[in-house]
Amino acid sequence: MFGIERLQAIRELIKEKKSVEVVYLGKELDVSEVTIRRDLDKLEKEGFIAKTYGGAILIEDTMLSGQRKYDIMLEQEHNISDDVIRVAKTASKLIDTGDTVFISGGDLGMALAMALKEKDDLIVVTNNIEVAIYLYKYSDFKTIFIGGEIDRHTGNVTEMDQLDELLIEKAFVTAEGIDDVFGYTVNEKNDVRLYKKLRSVSRNLIVLCMADAFGRRGLVKMAPLDTIEFVVTEKNLPDSFKRYYFEHNITVHTSILNID
Amino acid sequence: MIGVLSMNRVGITLSGLIKKYNVNIVLEVPEKSFDTGYIYGLIGTNGSGKTTLLEIINGSVIADEGEVNLHDLKTEMVYHENGLFQDLKVYENIFVGRELKKSMLGVSWLDWKGMLRASESLLAKHNLDIPIKATIKDLPLSVQKLLEVIIALSKEPDLLIIDEPLTYFDISQITFLNRAIKQYVDQGNMAIYSSHRWGEIYQVVDRIVTMRDGHIVSDEVATPEVLRGFLEFSERDNHKYTKRTIPLWPGLLQVKELRTKHIGKIDFSLHKGEILGIVGLKNAYKSEIGKALFGAIHYEGHIILEGSEKRIRTTANAVEEGICYIGIGDEGVFVEDSVINNVISANVPRIRKLRRSAKQLISKYYLDMLNVSSDQMNGSINQLSAGYKQKVLLAKWFFSKSKIFIFNKPTANLDAASKVDIYNVFADLAESGAGIIIVSNDLEEVAGLCDRVLIVESGGIKKVIDRKDLTVYSMVEAMQNW
Numbered sequence: 187m188f189g190i191e192r193l194q195a196i197r198e199l200i201k202e203k204k205s206v207e208v209v210y211l212g213k214e215l216d217v218s219e220v221t222i223r224r225d226l227d228k229l230e231k232e233g234f235i236a237k238t239y240g241g242a243i244l245i246e247d248t249m250l251s252g253q254r255k256y257d258i259m260l261e262q263e264h265n266i267s268d269d270v271i272r273v274a275k276t277a278s279k280l281i282d283t284g285d286t287v288f289i290s291g292g293d294l295g296m297a298l299a300m301a302l303k304e305k306d307d308l309i310v311v312t313n314n315i316e317v318a319i320y321l322y323k324y325s326d327f328k329t330i331f332i333g334g335e336i337d338r339h340t341g342n343v344t345e346m347d348q349l350d351e352l353l354i355e356k357a358f359v360t361a362e363g364i365d366d367v368f369g370y371t372v373n374e375k376n377d378v379r380l381y382k383k384l385r386s387v388s389r390n391l392i393v394l395c396m397a398d399a400f401g402r403r404g405l406v407k408m409a410p411l412d413t414i415e416f417v418v419t420e421k422n423l424p425d426s427f428k429r430y431y432f433e434h435n436i437t438v439h440t441s442i443l444n445i446d
Numbered sequence: 447m448i449g450v451l452s453m454n455r456v457g458i459t460l461s462g463l464i465k466k467y468n469v470n471i472v473l474e475v476p477e478k479s480f481d482t483g484y485i486y487g488l489i490g491t492n493g494s495g496k497t498t499l500l501e502i503i504n505g506s507v508i509a510d511e512g513e514v515n516l517h518d519l520k521t522e523m524v525y526h527e528n529g530l531f532q533d534l535k536v537y538e539n540i541f542v543g544r545e546l547k548k549s550m551l552g553v554s555w556l557d558w559k560g561m562l563r564a565s566e567s568l569l570a571k572h573n574l575d576i577p578i579k580a581t582i583k584d585l586p587l588s589v590q591k592l593l594e595v596i597i598a599l600s601k602e603p604d605l606l607i608i609d610e611p612l613t614y615f616d617i618s619q620i621t622f623l624n625r626a627i628k629q630y631v632d633q634g635n636m637a638i639y640s641s642h643r644w645g646e647i648y649q650v651v652d653r654i655v656t657m658r659d660g661h662i663v664s665d666e667v668a669t670p671e672v673l674r675g676f677l678e679f680s681e682r683d684n685h686k687y688t689k690r691t692i693p694l695w696p697g698l699l700q701v702k703e704l705r706t707k708h709i710g711k712i713d714f715s716l717h718k719g720e721i722l723g724i725v726g727l728k729n730a731y732k733s734e735i736g737k738a739l740f741g742a743i744h745y746e747g748h749i750i751l752e753g754s755e756k757r758i759r760t761t762a763n764a765v766e767e768g769i770c771y772i773g774i775g776d777e778g779v780f781v782e783d784s785v786i787n788n789v790i791s792a793n794v795p796r797i798r799k800l801r802r803s804a805k806q807l808i809s810k811y812y813l814d815m816l817n818v819s820s821d822q823m824n825g826s827i828n829q830l831s832a833g834y835k836q837k838v839l840l841a842k843w844f845f846s847k848s849k850i851f852i853f854n855k856p857t858a859n860l861d862a863a864s865k866v867d868i869y870n871v872f873a874d875l876a877e878s879g880a881g882i883i884i885v886s887n888d889l890e891e892v893a894g895l896c897d898r899v900l901i902v903e904s905g906g907i908k909k910v911i912d913r914k915d916l917t918v919y920s921m922v923e924a925m926q927n928w
Contacts, residue, residue, distance in 0.1 A: 189847075191811050216800055279690045279877065415685055421817055421870070425863035432862040435686045442867060443815060443844070443874040 190443075192217065193225055200235055200244050207241040256324070257300055260316070264293045269396065269420060274298040276441040277358060277394055277418040283307050288357035288384060289317055290377075291342050294394045296320070298358060302327070311352060313380060315341045337376070344376060346383045357388035359414075361395050362404035366430070369411040371404030381408050392416040397423045412436070454483040457519055457605060457636045458503060462512035465498055473498045473660045475512070480638070482519075482604070485631050485650055487668065488640040490657035496640045497526065499657070500607050503638075519636070522603035524594050526610040532583040536576055537565035540597050572596050572626060586859050588615050595623060599630055606630065606637045616858065616887030618728055624650045687894025688869040690877065692719045694897065697752060698881045699739075699850055704747040706738050709905040711747070716850065716881040721872060723896035724885045727925055730902040732885050736852040739883075740764045740771035751850075765792055768849035772839050774858055779835055785823050788838050789813065792846035812841035817867065833864025840871060851875060852883045857891060869895065889918045901925055 192215055199214070200206050211222045226242050229235045235242040260266070274297035281287055283306050289295045291314030299317045302308065302325065311330045312318050318331040330352070334345025359381055361370040370393060372378060384391065397420040412434045421440040431438050458480040465473040473495045480486060490496050501507035503514060504523040530539050538561075546557040546564065565578045574596060582590060592615075598606060606627070615623065628650050631637050639651065654672060656664045666672050695718040703711045708731040716722050726732040738745040741764040749756050751767055758764050764771070770792075772778065780788055789809040800808070813823050816837040822830060827838060836856070843851065857865050872882055872895060886892050892899060893916055901909040901924040909924040 191808050194811065195807075216804065279692075282691050421867070428863035428866040429861070432686050432866050437685050437688055438866050438870070439688055439690070439873070440867075440870050441874060442817070442870045443878065 189221075189225065192221075193228060196222075196225055196229065197234065200229075200242060205238070205241060205243040209240070256320075260296060260300070260320070264296050266293045266297050270294055270297050271301070272441055273394060273396065273418060273420060274301045276439050277392065278302055278305065280392065280416070280418070280439065281305055281308065281356060285309075285355045286311065286353065288312065288354045288359075288388065290314060290359060290380070291317055291340055292360050294360050294396075295358070298394070311349070311354060313342050313346070315343065340374070342374075342376065342380075346380060349383050349387050352387055354384065354388040356390045356392055357384045358392050358394050358418075359384065359408075361393055361399055361408060363402040364395060364400050364411070364427070365403055366411065366426075368403060368407050370408045370414065372406055372408045373404045375406055378406050378408050385409075390416060392418060395419050397421075400424050400427055454481045456480075457482040457517060459515040459517070460503075460512065461515075463502065463509045463514070464511040465502065465507070465509050471660060473502070473509075475499070475662055478662055478665075480636065482636040483631065483634055484636060484652040485627060486636075486638045487651035487654045488638055488657065489654060494657040495660040496657055497609055498660075499662075500609055500638065500640060503605075504607055516605075519604035520602070521605045521607060522598040522601050523607040524591075524598050524609065528587070528590060529594055530582045530590055532581075534582060535578070536580050536582065536585075536593065537562055537578045539582060539593070540565045540568065540600065544601075568596065568600050572599075574622075588619055588858075591615070592619060592623065595626065599626065604635050606635065607640075608637070609640045616855075617725075617889060618887060685894075687891060688866070688873050689895060690873045692873075692876050694719045695879070699752075700748075700750040701739070702748040702750065704735070704738060704745055704749070706734055706743055706745045706905075709734055709738065709745075712905075712907050714900060714907065714910075716883065717897075718879045718881055719876045720897045721876055721882045721884060721895050723892040723899035724883060724902055725887070725889065725892055725899060725921055725925070726902035726908075729904065731905045732902040733854055734905070735902070736771060736854055736883060736885050739850070740769055740852060742771065765846055765848075768847060769852065770843035770846070770848040770850070771852045771854070772836065772843070772856065773854045777854070778839055779827060781828050783827060785813070785818070785825060785827050785830070785838055786810075788827050789841045789845055792842050808845060809841065812844050813838070816841055816871070831861075831864075832859045833861060833867070836860070836864070836868065848880070850881050850883070852885070854885045855887060856884060857886075857888065889921050892916075893918050893921065 195215060196206075196211060199211065208219050208222050208226070212219045215222070226235065226237055229242070230237050234245060236245050270293050274294060277298050278301040281302070286309040288311045289298050290312065295312070295314060295317055299310070299320050302310070309328045309330065310321055311332065312321070313332050315331070315336050318329060321327055321329040332343060332346060332348040334343040336343055362373050363371040365371075391414050393414045393416070395417070400423050411430065414436070416437050416439070417431060418439045421442045423438070423440065428438060456479050460475050460478045463473060463475040464471060488496050488500070498507065500523060502509050504521050506523065531542060534542070541561045546560045547554045548557040548560070549555070562578060569576055569578065574592065576585065576589060576593060585593070595608060627637050627639070651668045654666050654668050655662060696715070698718045699716040701712065701714050703713065705711050712735070724732045724735060734743060737743045739749065739758070741758040741761045749758055756763075756767050758767065758769070780791060783791075786806060786809050789812065790805045810823060818834060818837055818841075822834060827835060830838065856868055860868065875882055884892065884896065896916065897913050899911045899916060899921060900907050901911065901921065903925070911920055911924065
């Protein structure tokens with residue numbers, strides 16, 4: 187977190203100007219050039235910029251590693267925003283070495299799969315073909331893909347019986363809508379079937395959602411509000427839900443400080 | 447104990463009770479009695495029918511079938527929800543519905559002087575230090591709850607029912623409440639406590655009644671073994687506190703032979719990423735440890751930060767070394783000043799040399815990060831609630847690049863929503879490699895958040911409890927020497 191506001195300022199400046207000079211940044215932010223260079227090192231590691239002589243340029247699809255290119259392509263294709271990535275990163279911090287986890291599809295599931303890179307020794311179970319391909323290509327986790335027909339829109343498969351043979355430590359599910367009357371709702375009946383199956387084979391269920399899902403309602407009821415013990419979301423979820431969750435002994439994980 | 451036994455007689459008899467909401471049976475009690483002279487602890491998860499049962503006994507909810515025989519006992523119930531009139535004063539609340547009157551020649555009027563006097567002596571009798579002319583909404587929720595119990599007791603009921611009283615209490619308030627209830631029941635009355643927080647109240651309970659799915663499933667004498675079993679069971683199920691798996695790196699802070707006026711030679715360390723709890727009963731001088739590290743009181747001994755020894759003479763020294771302290775209430779807040787000025791008030795070189803516009807920009811960045819809206823940012827800090835004041839203080843210390851965050855009772859007086867935010871800030875800070883020290887009276891919170899806990903007694907460390915052994919029970923046990 188230290189120096190984070192400077193990093194953020196540099197990010198904003200580079201985004202705006204496409205390229206910047208160290209001297210300029212040093213003056214603008216009132217720190218030494220050594221400090222600026224160190225910051226630029228960090229941003230380069232993130233894959234955000236490329237350093238040049240005396241400055242840095244914004245990376246726009248040039249000079250990227252295969253995996254980073256693929257990540258960016260997926261992020262664009264799935265419309266994965268920075269906010270989604272942040273929720274996924276927070277979720278990834280709930281995973282311990284050696285866990286068996288379930289990840290579903292959608293932008294949050296995809297972003298979570300990408301955020302698993304720093305983990306060791308996981309078994310990842312998924313019902314989504316793109317998540318499965320991503321993990322197969324870019325991770326050395328044991329990956330279990332449950333089979334069946336692939337839905338054209340979502341990339342999710344329809345067969346779930348294989349889940350009966352597994353014991354999942356942490357299952358990450360997503361919801362389209364969350365409200366105090368109908369609880370967690372989704373748009374696909376299949377997601378409800380999946381949820382019920384996961385409920386019976388998983389030790390912990392964790393719901394991933396963006397803040398705009400609160401107060402919205404999907405087409406089908408998935409689960410009552412007090413039945414899922416962990417929620418990972420954005421920091422601006424409504425206070426009434428924070429209160430509800432706390433009083434019902436449910437953990438809310440949000441990333442409040444922008445730690446990278 | 448013969449004397450005590452002779453005081454017990456049947457107080458409440460329930461028979462054939464059934465309560466439905468729509469088609470769902472929420473309560474079914476075929477046969478059950480409660481005796482006077484006991485404190486009953488009613489336990490069960492949310493939705494097990496505890497509150498419905500209590501409301502039926504109290505007469506505020508009518509059962510669909512069955513009978514409640516109170517054997518002429520007078521009941522008083524303190525509800526989970528706040529029952530005080532928020533805009534009235536303390537003494538007005540004490541006499542709501544039973545105002546004292548004076549009359550002369552057929553004309554009667556309210557005897558305010560009498561009520562003030564009676565209120566004063568009531569609070570004095572219970573040793574409760576509340577200004578009687580204060581408006582209720584200005585009092586902390588925990589104090590309001592204590593007041594509600596005292597008001598209920600002053601109506602001299604034979605049976606006192608308290609539903610989920612402990613949500614807002616710290617350990618000293620619970621000790622207070624326990625003592626008041628014990629005294630009351632020893633006079634031959636009866637009390638029913640309902641709670642899902644067992645750690646702190648089980649010391650006074652005589653019998654434990656367990657409910658599940660609308661049924662009473664057991665009623666047992668509260669022996670230490672039975673209680674321990676219940677406690678461990680109920681704590682295993684406690685996961686509302688945001689706790690992430692964060693690797694700890696030693697070497698952030700080492701304290702050797704720390705001494706102050708009230709602390710005698712203590713040693714401890716704090717790792718990067720660690721949340722360290724400091725708990726103890728009243729007069730343990732637990733806050734002094736934090737204040738010494740922050741340079742707010744004189745100390746002797748060694749404070750070693752990331753390998754090199756530092757002499758911290760003043761709070762300014764502490765801030766420059768990256769140590770910050772966030773106290774209770776307005777401690778550390780410049781109440782007259784604007785929100786932004788409060789954020790930039792840490793006097794470190796890093797901030798001093800920034801231009802004013804840059805200061806504004808960076809303050810806004812931190813405040814925005816902590817969900818403080820721009821309207822709130824532009825106002826005076828005085829208009830903010832306790833939760834937001836705390837956020838402004840946090841922003842100030844982020845700005846000054848603190849590495850060690852010392853919190854004194856961080857969530858006292860915060861509402862549940864602000865608590866959720868603060869717990870997530872703790873987790874984020876720990877992840878960033880900072881070390882956090884929490885001095886707290888809320889044992890449930892400490893058990894939920896901390897990696898390690900120092901139990902402090904009269905200025906010394908009595909015991910250190912690691913996360914794997916950390917429960918409310920283990921802390922209470924260590925504090926009270928059972």
